[in-house]
Amino acid sequence: MKKKLSKLIATFRQPKWRHGRFSALLMGGFLTACILVNVGVQALENEYGWRQDFSFNAYATTSEETKTILDRLQSDVELYLLYQSGSEDVQALQVLNRYEVLSERITVIPTDIAKNPAILSRFAGDVETTAQADTVIVNCPDTGRYKLLTYSDFLTQGYNIEEGVFEIEGLAYEKKLTEAIVYVTQDEIPTLGILQGHAELTADMLVNLTDFLKSNNYESVTRNLLAGETLEGIDALLIAGPQKDFTDLEIQQISEFTQAGGNLFVMMDYLDPVDSMPNYLSLLKSYGIIPMSGIAVASEEDVGSYYEELIYIMPTMNSIDMTVPLISGGYDALLLTGACAFETPGTTDQSLTIDTVLQSGPNAYVRKLDANATLQKQAGDQEGILSLALYAQRMHSSGNISRVFAIGNSALFTDEYLYQHTFNEEFIIQIMGQLIPQNTVSLDIMASSAFRPSLTPGSQVLGIALLVAIPMLIIVLALCMLLPRRNR
Numbered sequence: 001m002k003k004k005l006s007k008l009i010a011t012f013r014q015p016k017w018r019h020g021r022f023s024a025l026l027m028g029g030f031l032t033a034c035i036l037v038n039v040g041v042q043a044l045e046n047e048y049g050w051r052q053d054f055s056f057n058a059y060a061t062t063s064e065e066t067k068t069i070l071d072r073l074q075s076d077v078e079l080y081l082l083y084q085s086g087s088e089d090v091q092a093l094q095v096l097n098r099y100e101v102l103s104e105r106i107t108v109i110p111t112d113i114a115k116n117p118a119i120l121s122r123f124a125g126d127v128e129t130t131a132q133a134d135t136v137i138v139n140c141p142d143t144g145r146y147k148l149l150t151y152s153d154f155l156t157q158g159y160n161i162e163e164g165v166f167e168i169e170g171l172a173y174e175k176k177l178t179e180a181i182v183y184v185t186q187d188e189i190p191t192l193g194i195l196q197g198h199a200e201l202t203a204d205m206l207v208n209l210t211d212f213l214k215s216n217n218y219e220s221v222t223r224n225l226l227a228g229e230t231l232e233g234i235d236a237l238l239i240a241g242p243q244k245d246f247t248d249l250e251i252q253q254i255s256e257f258t259q260a261g262g263n264l265f266v267m268m269d270y271l272d273p274v275d276s277m278p279n280y281l282s283l284l285k286s287y288g289i290i291p292m293s294g295i296a297v298a299s300e301e302d303v304g305s306y307y308e309e310l311i312y313i314m315p316t317m318n319s320i321d322m323t324v325p326l327i328s329g330g331y332d333a334l335l336l337t338g339a340c341a342f343e344t345p346g347t348t349d350q351s352l353t354i355d356t357v358l359q360s361g362p363n364a365y366v367r368k369l370d371a372n373a374t375l376q377k378q379a380g381d382q383e384g385i386l387s388l389a390l391y392a393q394r395m396h397s398s399g400n401i402s403r404v405f406a407i408g409n410s411a412l413f414t415d416e417y418l419y420q421h422t423f424n425e426e427f428i429i430q431i432m433g434q435l436i437p438q439n440t441v442s443l444d445i446m447a448s449s450a451f452r453p454s455l456t457p458g459s460q461v462l463g464i465a466l467l468v469a470i471p472m473l474i475i476v477l478a479l480c481m482l483l484p485r486r487n488r
Helices: 002-012 015-048 064-071 090-102 118-122 173-185 207-215 248-259 278-285 324-329 416-421 424-435 457-486
Strands: 077-083 106-112 136-140 145-149 155-160 165-171 191-195 219-223 236-240 263-267 295-297 309-313 352-359 365-367 387-395 401-407
Touching: 064 090, 064 173, 077 090, 077 173, 090 106, 090 173, 136 173, 145 173, 207 219, 207 416, 207 424, 248 263, 248 278, 263 424, 295 309, 324 424, 352 401, 401 424, 416 424
Parallel strands: 077 106, 191 219, 191 236, 236 263, 263 401
Antiparallel strands: 077 136, 136 145, 155 165, 295 365, 352 387, 387 401
8 A cells, every 4th residue: 555655656756747737637626626615605605695794884684673574474475686688786686695595485586678578567566666677576476466676765865964965875675675575475554544525635635645655565545434435444544634524423433443443644734724623623632632723933043943934844853752763863854834733732631642743943933824914923922832743642441552643734745845855754654653553564674875984084094004014015025035045
C-alpha cells in the first residue's frame, strides 16, 4: 500500500503534472466543489429559507407576524408576478420567493403577459387598478377572491417639512402582501354599511372613501332602512350628514344593531340641520355626542392651528389608543375645512366612555352664520378648545360593546386633494381598526426605507478608515515581497 502511495506521489511530482495536468486537475476539482456548494446552498434556501437579508433596508425580511399568519393558512394562495419581455421586478420576486419558502400553501408564478395575455382578462381588476407589468396578483382559488397590487402600492409616502410636499419614503412589500393574503383567504370580509334615505352623502359622493377602503381590504354596501333593507351582514354603519330625521322604527333598528355590538361612523358638517332632527340627535346624545350649531373658526393667535384660512383647521390629535401610532409616526397632519364642533365631553354614566380625538387650538370659537355672516369673533360666541372629533364606547346590558366615532367634517373623507396632501388615509385606517377590530386586515408591519440613508459626520469614520486601510495594506504586502528580494 505504501509503495502504491509513494508511486502515486512520485507521479504527481513529475514536471508534466506539476506544471500542467495537476494544476488543471486541482482547478477542475475546485470549480466542481464551488458548483456543488452553490447548488447545495440554493437547495437549502429553497427548502428552508436560510439566506440572510443584508440589504441596507432589509426589504426581503419577513416579520414574526407574517410567519404566524402563513403558518395558519387553511387555503392555497397563488402569487402571480406579471412582467413583460423578461423585465421582472427582481426585488418583488425575491420577496415572493421568501413567502413561498415560508409556507407550502404559497405558490409563486412569474408570468410574462406577452406570452399569456389571457391573465389580464382573468384578473381584470377595477377602474382604479388594472393588471399590468410589475403587478402582483394575490389569488385564492378556494374563496375565488383576488387582490391586485401595483408597484405604487408597495411605496409609502412621508411629508417633507422643508419642501412642503409628500415624497416616497419606504417600501411596504411585506405589509401589503401579507394583508392581501389575509384578505383573499378570509371567509368573511369586514364590511361598512352606508346609510341612505335621509338625503345623506351618496355612495357616489363617498367614492374616494369607498375606493380607499376597498384598496385596504374593506367592503362597502348601501343600506336603506326606509326601503325595507336591514343592517344584517355589516360590521359598522356610516351615517354621513343626514338632512332628514330618522323614523322611530329606524332608531329602533339602529339601537338593536348597536346593542348587538354594531358600531357607528358619524360624519357631520356645520350646515347639517341636526337641531331639527330630534330622533337623530337623541341617538347621538345616547353616546355623549352633542353637536354645536355653527362653524368652528381658528384664532389667528393659535399659530399652526389653521392653513391659510381660519376655517381651514389643522387639528391637534389627542393621545389615545386610536391615535398613538399616528402621533409616534408623525402622521398627524390633517385638515378640516368648514367643520362643526361638539360639546366637550363631561361626566358620563358608568357604561359609557368618551374621548376627544381631534381638537382645535386654545382660542378657537364657534361662529353662528345667521344674519351677521362675518367670521370675526362676536360677543357670545363660545370660545376655547373645541372638540372636533369624538370616540365613544358603550357597554350594553348584554355584555356587548358598541363604538361610535363622530367627526364634524366630511370633506376629510371625500375631497381628493386631502387624500393627496394630508395623512387622512392613515387616519381612516385607524378609525376602521377601532370600529371593526375583530375583522381588521390592516397589520402593524413597518415599511422599510426606500433609500439608503445619507452619510452623517458620525458615519464617515468607517469610510475614511477603509479608504486609508486599503492602500496601506497594499503597501505592506508590497514590502513583504520586495524586502526578501533585496536581501538575496
